[in-house]
Amino acid sequence: MYPPRTDFQCRLLLAAVLCLLLIGGCMTPARRNDDAASLSAQREEPARSALVEVDGEAGFTVTEVVRINGDVRVDYTEALNLLARGDSIRGIALLVEVTDKAPLATAPFVDLGIAYSRAGVFEKAQLSFSHALASTPDHPVVHNELGIVYRKLGRFAAARKSYERALAVYPGFHYARRNLAVLCDLYLADKACALEHYEIYRQAVSTDRDVDIWINDLRNRIPTTE
Numbered sequence: 602m603y604p605p606r607t608d609f610q611c612r613l614l615l616a617a618v619l620c621l622l623l624i625g626g627c628m629t630p631a632r633r634n635d636d637a638a639s640l641s642a643q644r645e646e647p648a649r650s651a652l653v654e655v656d657g658e659a660g661f662t663v664t665e666v667v668r669i670n671g672d673v674r675v676d677y678t679e680a681l682n683l684l685a686r687g688d689s690i691r692g693i694a695l696l697v698e699v700t701d702k703a704p705l706a707t708a709p710f711v712d713l714g715i716a717y718s719r720a721g722v723f724e725k726a727q728l729s730f731s732h733a734l735a736s737t738p739d740h741p742v743v744h745n746e747l748g749i750v751y752r753k754l755g756r757f758a759a760a761r762k763s764y765e766r767a768l769a770v771y772p773g774f775h776y777a778r779r780n781l782a783v784l785c786d787l788y789l790a791d792k793a794c795a796l797e798h799y800e801i802y803r804q805a806v807s808t809d810r811d812v813d814i815w816i817n818d819l820r821n822r823i824p825t826t827e
Contacts, residue, residue: 603814603815603818604788604811604814604815606783606786606811606815607774607783608749608752608780608783609745609776609777609779609780610715610746610749610776617674624695624719631732641708653737653740653741653770655737655770655771665799668767669702669703669706670702670703673699673702673703674698676695676698676702677696677699677703677709679695680692680693680695680696680699680709680712681712683695684696684712684716689716689719689720690734692716693713693716693717693720696709696712696716697713700713700729700732704722705736707733707736707737707740710729710730710732710733711730711740711742711743711746712761713729713731713747714726714727714728714729714730714733714743714747714750715746718731718746718749718753723750723753723754724754726746726750727747727750727751727754729741730746730747730750731747731807736745739770741767741770741771741774741777742767743771744763744764744766744767744777745763745764745767745774745776745777747763748760748761748762748763748764748767748777748780748781748784749780751763752780752784752788757784757788757789760784760788761781761784761785761789764778764780764781764784765781772801773805775802775805775806777811778798778801778802778805779798779799779802779806779812781794781798782794782795782796782797782798782802782815783795786799786815786819792819792822792823793823795815795819796816796819796820796823799812799815799816799819800816803816
């Protein structure tokens, strides 16, 4: 029996080093009597993209600077702590509040999408990721995670486009590379695509021994030409 092929997801932003996703901010003093006016003005501002920077050797970073209320920042941190402890119900509910209060911040929508996806609420995950892409269309993590959601929803062609978009931004994104190979292998019956991306992934992640098994299996299933 072959080892199961599973999706690779990024960790939540609480483990930002793994996803290489950073959020910076200019924290404003908490003035409760101005909260409503401040939120109204914030919603009228145009969406601002986070900055995606790619280093072929080190990876990529996604940095955004947004103005958010100090209380919102505290809620965001607490929401991530709740999710890290496995309390998805309260964590998601608090993240929804954060996204309502800080609609220009990309990172909370990314976390909310990942949380929804892990909870199996794929339609809401898709909406959260789509919101993040509206302001940051070249976000590699979001394209990878959205690919997983599309695959779960049976939208295999859309999943492929999402993985390919992530790799177009950062070709060294191993999570997306492996996910694309699995998609081509099991869901699209595209053996050439699967073998190509498994082999590229194996060159970068030699410790994943399962991939060696899958590559050998694919080679046995691909007819050779004389």
